[in-house]
Amino acid sequence: MSEPAVSGSREPRPDDAEETPDAADSETDAESADAADAAGSEAATKTTGAAAVVAALESNGVETLFGVQGGAIMPVYDALGRSSLHHVTMAHEQGAAHAADAYGVVAGEPGVCLATSGPGATNLVTGIADADMDSDPVVALTGQVPTEFVGNDAFQETDTTGITTPVTKENYFAGDPDTVGDTVGEAFALAGAGRPGPTLVDLPKDVTLSETEAREATSETPEHYDPQEVPDADAVEAAARTLEDADRPLVLAGGGVVKGEASDELRAFATEHDVPVATSMPAVGTFPEDHDNSVGMIGMHGTGPANMAVTHCDTLFAVGCRFDDRLTGGVETFAPEAEVVHVDIDPAEISKNVHADVPVVGDAGTAIAAIADEMDESPDADDWREQVDDWQAEYPMTYHASEDGPIKPQFVVEAFDEATDDDAIVTTGVGQHQMWAVQFWTFTEPRTWVSSHGLGAMGYGLPAAIGARLAADDDQEVVCFDGDGSFLMTVQELSVAVRESLDITVAVLNNEYIGMVRQWQDAFFDRNRVASEYDWCPDFATLAEAFGAKGFTVDHPDDVADTVEAAMAYDGPSVVDFHIDPDENVYPMVPSGGANGKFALSEGQL
Structure with a gap:
């Protein structure tokens, strides 16, 4: 193989080693050095759109974020891997959105979630809609196919901004690598300003891969957004x-x-x-x-x-x-x-x-x-x-219980309340268990009740407990009350709690029903229990152990207090399967569209 040609090469002269460079040679060398320094400086100021996204998050004080990796969002994850941010890989994108939502509720600042394009983005929608209904600050970052493919039905392409427009405070299609950092900064600022809410930035893959000038991103709300804080x-x-x-x-x-x-x-x-x-x-x-x-x-x-x-x-x-x-x-x-x-x-x-x-x-x-x-x-x-x-x-909040059982769900809630400090955080799914939790726990501090209110999203409780745990003070306890139906919707997130070694306790109030649906069917649909009965449920304690958590099962009221103590004492995620009275209902109850002052205290009054 021949040696490669060298442009401008010459034969060395015998006296080269002894030759002293003249002024012209010195000037040429200096100019070359300056050019090399300039080229190096220019290279140092170059970064990518993905790195600008991560820098914008860092400049806004983000420490923890939740997401699921994928093709279109991969450049952002590559940049995340080079940062100090703590990314929590969730089992499902809905879980990521709920965890970010709960993080924002507890921390009082926007939670951040990420997903790839297509199904990743659409799986976030339930959590984004929940945040929108409850005015919770969330920033969602979604990958998107390269801009040249947008509109061509490319693999895993969806109109993410179109889909999420009705359920976001504002969303953005980030089409320019030079401004993508500013866009993320604005989305973050807007999510927490005035009436909080979710914002979303859709990130085409070519934008996050492209080079851009490195600079500090701005984090300001849009000029047109000026909520009135001081009343007239x-x-x-x-x-x-x-x-x-x-x-x-x-x-x-x-x-x-x-x-x-x-x-x-x-x-x-x-x-x-x-x-x-x-x-x-x-x-x-x-x-x-x-x-x-x-x-x-x-x-x-x-x-x-x-x-x-x-x-x-x-x-x-x-x-x-x-x-x-x-x-x-x-x-x-x-x-x-x-x-x-x-x-x-x-x-x-x-x-x-x-x-x-x-x-x-x-x-x-x-x-x-x-x-x-x-x-x-x-x-x-x-x-x-x-x-x-x-x-x-x-009209005190009361319930009827027998010493011989069955276990009353209200008693379980009271037992956990008694066993925890006043600043303990409660998360829930949605259904009867949610109502028993809010009715029979005595709340004395803000940001300790974390639930899905306006949207009523079943499955919210467990991923919310993950987000709440990571936002809470180290010495705050986190208890999740869930129903068997709600727990099964996001039970896969238990793998995240185990992987992250999160100290949370999940109390499953298991009546083998979608309980609130069953209660309404009994009251308003002649007890026609269509699709609300769970004829078979997994053994939740065994399921918890399979995930690597600690599992407990309770069948009798006498075992409630000791099991609550043991579950709370366990250093890590634990799940307690409480087999509660399947016929217990939530009262007081105002029928839908009824008068608040004419609440029912039993089914016979509905």
Whole structure:
């Protein structure tokens, strides 16, 4: 083989080694060195679109994210592998979205999930829709086929932005590697600003592979997005006068109190003016349920005192509520005697479902504090407070249990509540178990109740427990209440909890039914239990052991307390299969579209 030709080569002269370079040669060498340095500097400033995506996440303080790898998102994962970010590989993309959602709820900042194109992106949709309904901050990053293939029905191509437009606060098709970092930064900023919600960035593979100039990405909301945080002075004054004149005032705290970090302002207002407080389900924990002024949760399965109070109050101070149908029952019968003072940062929610006599647009905490400062006196409502106390005594949350069994699900919830600290985090799936958990656990802190409210997504509980565990303080306990039907929808995520060595406890309230469906079939469909009976269920304790978790089975009430203690003491994921009374139902219950004040305490009253 011949030696390769060298451009500009010459024969060496004998005196080359002794020759001293002249000025011209020195200048040429210096210019070459400068050119080489410039080329090296230019190469150093080059990066890829994928690296810009990861840099944008890092600059926003992201530490943990959840996802499932795939072809179109692979360049982003390649960049993730070169970063210090902790990526949690989930078993299913729906689990990734739910975990990111719960992470955001507990941490108070956007959770991040990733998926590839096509089925990866569509599998995220349930979790994104859940976050949208509950105003939870989530950033979803999805891979997409290269831009030249978009619209050609390429392998694993879907119109991700088109599919997710109805269930995102904003979504983006990132078509330029030079701006993709800014796009991700904007999506992150927007997800947590104002009324939080999910955002999505669709990332074509050629964009994430392409080179771009390295620079710090910006993280700003769009110029057109400018939510009103400080309420108008006239609205504040009108609200203050209305509350001062009330004879039967009631505060209704909604999920916006959690999102707006307004729990302290809410507690100060209610305590100073001695006003009863009810919460919607998303707001559970914003006001301590062991406080004398707490009347509990309002709505379809709310407490008797809360539903009676909202029915008979003459002034309703609603903060951060969207007044969905599960809260109001029939809108025409909701708070029929009340002047409604409605505070919300999203003007679209004001008078959307319930007419606001005094609309106040602004941040929850800012508005509550401003109204409190404007009030010169507390409402004269001694008789009203006595009436509320009477309802508290008349309608306690109770259930009937026998020492010989079967196990009552409410007893299980109470046992876990007794065994854990006040700041323990509870996650749930959706169904009867969700209602028993919220009814019989005493919540005293915000961001400790993590559930799927507006969408009602079965299977939320276990992946949510994973996200909550990674967002929570190390010494906070995490308990997931699930039903047998809900648990089976996302049980594969137990593999993630084991792989990540996460200390979570799952309590399966197993009645071998899709329980809430069975309850409605019994009440409204002549007990025609179609597709709600689980004639066969796996042995959940054995299944847990197969995943590498600790499994327990409980069949008798006498074993509940000791098993709860053992499960909580286990350092790692544990699953307790509680075989509960299959005929137990959730009460109180307001029939769909019914009046809150006419709640049923048994099936015979429906």
